[in-house]
Amino acid sequence: MVIEQRSRLGLVGAVFLVGLALIYPARWLMHPWAAPLGPALVGYWQGEVAYGPDDSRTIVLRLTEGVGGGDEGSEIGGTATVCAAEQDATYALSGDALDYRGTRLFLNAQPTRDATGLHLGRLDGAWDGHDGLTISTTLLRTAPDGSVTSADAPTVRFQLHRAGKADFTARCDV
DSSP states (O other): OHHHHHHHHHHHHHHHHHHHHHHHHHHHHHOGGGOSSSOOSSEEEEEEEEEETTEEEEEEEEEEEOSOOGGGOOSEEEEEEEOOSSOOEEEEEEEEESSTTSSEEEEEEEESSOOSEEEOOOEEEEEOSSSEEEEEEEOEEEOTTSOEEOSSOOEEEEEEEEEOHHHHHHTTOO
16 A cells, blocks of 8 residues: 555656756747757847947847746746946846847837836847847837926847847846
């Protein structure tokens, strides 16, 4: 009797482990752009974004696979930092891949603190499937009273290239 219970318990445990081994990697079938093998959209990115004619700023992103997708939440999460002479701006990122391979995406950039001046708007991206990411965004202007407009703010397009964790960690220490 005790042996039969142990055998059943062992069988249930083995089935559970096999199930986990099959289900966990299956998410990469739905999000191949996040798979650990080969090039992935998730990871670290770095580039320059022009806020004006003589105002080019370094931007670093860390993209992660989100929790859900569709109605369940964002497929893509992460953080971004834009380096500026007066004060760096940090953003929480959330969005979705717009196609199966993740070559088209959007990210909502939410500033992590209130500040006046120009800030990133929604980031619309095109990933080349390897080491290049092109982003378009309208810079939003936040007034001292907290109101946000895009009327006189430019739409900018910039290139990001794959970076490493050290680049992201160093951020604006140049």
